[in-house]
Amino acid sequence: MHVTWRQLRLFRALAHTGSVTGAAEAEHVTQPTVSMQLRQLSEAAGVPLYEALPRGVRLTDAGQRLAHACEDILHRWATFEMEMADLQGLKRGRLDVAVVSTAKSFIPRLLGPFSQRYPDIDVHLEVANRDSIVRRLEQSLDDLVIMTTPPEHVALEAEPLLDNPLVLLAAAQHPLVGRKRLALKAVAGERFILREPGSGTRISCERQFQQWGFSPRVQMSLGSNEAIKQAVAGGYGLAVLSRHALDRDPAHEGLAVLDVKGFPIASRWYLVRRRERQPTPVAAAFLDFLRESLAGQNARPRAQLKPAPR
Template identity: 40%
Template sequence: MTTPKLLNRLTFRQLQVFRAVYEQHSYSRAAEALGLTQPAVSAQIRQLEQAIGQPLFKYAGRTLHLLPAADALAASTRAIFGQVSRLQMTLSDMDGTISGELNLAAVSTAQYVVPHLLARFRAHYPYVQVRLRVCNRSQALVRLAERRDDLVIMARVPEDDELTFMPILDNEMIPVVWPGHPLLDADRPTLEDFARHYVLMREPGSGVRSAFEERAAEQDVTLSHAIELGTNEAVKQGVMAQLGVAVLPRLAVRLEIEAGLLAPLDLPGFPLRHSWCTVHPRDHFPTPVTELFLRFVRDHLDELHEHFAAPPSPMPSHGVDCLPVTAY
């Protein structure tokens, strides 16, 4: 097949659908991400396979396998869409606006930090459409492996040379109890003393739970009296209701501690410290908007650190009303 014939038969829509299927490893998930029906996705892929004269995917049972032509096309598609994105950024810069999409996934503990970054970023670049999905650590690792997002924001980044990451803020996890809890008056309480109470914990796959369980194993402490609750907010409310004790991110409870609704407990081996990081696969080249966001985060790290290191207070004004941009 000659190059002109291939150029005449390829469409950007086919490549867009292909990219979604390739990254999601699923026709149904690609259809959901694109807002299409699964038959529409299948039809686009069939047309693309006819255009290039090669099969791209093959199902074995319920598993979608990538064929060699898919890997070759994926590399070219990344380059094509990267150039189109850069063209869009150049044109936007010429008329005084920068537009595009930024798709983020963040572990649930990072939800106390990421909105502050997004507010600043959107104030400077109001035409960028931002999407944020909050998930637990296990889900974040799956999304990272399947390249579903431009960036994943998480702590405890896996030791993997194929990942690129940038630390943005420390995540301290601390033991908390309700005011008046007997352990607050105990002489040098230990994690073993803590574990004799009902311990409220997130679901399996949560980063906070995994870090806590690892520390308990290091100290040879069994967490025999656990009550599983689905979110950090539910755990926090459970401690305030005197249902049990918990280990939670300091940023998740700093307002309640300041208000006297919760009390931090000093235990050996705590706080647990990990850094939230922006993460993406090394071979998943950032889009221009993603590069812009990463540069923006680097430029505002000092401001972010200063705010969260101080007692709770409103963020300094960024001087922009949070109103939708109106096209005239």
């Protein structure tokens, strides 16, 4: 079976984007070029690799197998190139990082200094919800992932990175604002707005609520921290969000943090990678940079569920 590097890259792009158009845009070539190269690849394989749909394509079983092979081959070759650059005293190559949406409050600010230190490293940052991040982990698409609740069904290495306290928010004009050490029952009748089911924040909340025996009146689920903050500021209800998702002064956003026993809920971001995918020299450089930048903020033990507030 004779194939070229170009065909492997184009097929990987097809698998990632789900369309010939997307693959062409990702690899900066024309659609006819992609179609011709993929047709030659299918002929070399001897079996159909994908099926055309009204919108995009669907990989066949053979195509799925080839997509995994492409990831493995191209990752191994990229690692080799980085190792050669490392032996020459250089740091160059590509770094693929995926983060859950709550982590976008601090990770992009670290990428600037990292790129200044290593200007020849091409950094690709993917920001998505937890479900999308888990799928990326399953497909081993990224060098490193940052998330709060790593999945248990994938063999992973997870390193504590940074505390992510979850606070209880209300509109700045809410009657409970300013009151001290409120009991949990004080908010039992309030409407709650939470992140969508399956998100890291929602999972952390539900685990803690279950431990407390507390059943909030969840009236709305939203997939965006900004949308939740707008709903809370508008007086729709209370919400549990990462403290990092707020301005230094929440009042600037029309919000206030309630002082309720049991809050903030302990949570933490983790630096995650597939166990079988050893860090490339570029990924190792980024790991060292993160540890250096966040030194001293990661000394506490892994967050545990709190006892029920009294």
